[in-house]
Amino acid sequence: MWFDKIMEDCKEALIISKKNKGIFIPIFIQLGFSFFLGILIAIIVIVSIIGTFRVNFGSFNTWQSFVSILPVAIGFVIIISLIAIIFNALLEVGSISLYKAAVEGIKPTSKHFFQGIKNYFLKVFGGSMFLGIVGLILSPIIFALLILYTVIIGVLTAGWGMTFLSTILLVFFLPWPIIVVLDNISPIKAIGKSFVFGKKNFLALFIVLLAYTLLTRYLVSGLGIFVAAFGGWFLVGVLATYIKVVVILFYKRESETVVYK
Secondary structure (H helix, E strand, O other), X not given: OHHHHHHHHHHHHHHHHHHOHHHHHHHHHHHHHHHHHHHHHHHHHHHHHHHHHHHOOOOOOHHHHHHHHHHHHHHXXXXXXXXXXXXXXXXXXXXXXXXXXXXXXXXOOHHHHHHHHHHHHHHHHHHHHHHHHHHHHHHHHHHHHHHHHHHHHOHHHHHHHHHHHHHHHHHHHOOHHHHHHHHOOOHHHHHHHHHHHHHHOHXXXXXXXXXXXXXXXXXXHHOOHHHHHHHHHHHHHHHHHHHHHHHHHHHHHHHHHXXXX
């Protein structure tokens, strides 16, 4: 039964996670980058606002100021987004290589992390850019459907609707970087194979990923504001690491049945 299989993998992932504490190191790397990026954004925003007021001092016009700063703001968003995509791709392939080593019974080290970056970064970066562009193109449609859902079903259930939608997207698209690393294939083929994998094992993946989504959303906030502010990032990181180990184990179990041409 699919339920027994996914539960076995959840149990095995817990054992692997306890045995290999090194797989959690990328959480702290992510924290450092987020802290750095947050400071960088704050500095650039403050400098831009001060610069705009200085240029328009004495003849300040809200619309003219907005138009003058708009190209800079757009350029800033593009650059920050590109930096975030590059870093996330680096961290993703390095982390998955650590998880892969742990699952295969090898002690994960920095060698696995950097080897993963060397071998798979360009593939995952290219796939991330492709999905980002597709998401940008489809965003007006998704936004319109969300508004339609809110109007028809109700505002109170919109949050749950987004939760289920995000979980469904995770089912089909969370595994693709894992598949790139495990199978060493192109990002487009990995995305296609990820979709087939999600389709064939929808219920098992949906239940596990829904539990993960709800835990990350409510567990941290349920522990209090202080814990959420200072320890939430770690708890979320631990859960994300664990769930990816589960997906790796489940994919390795089912990979022979996942055929994409």
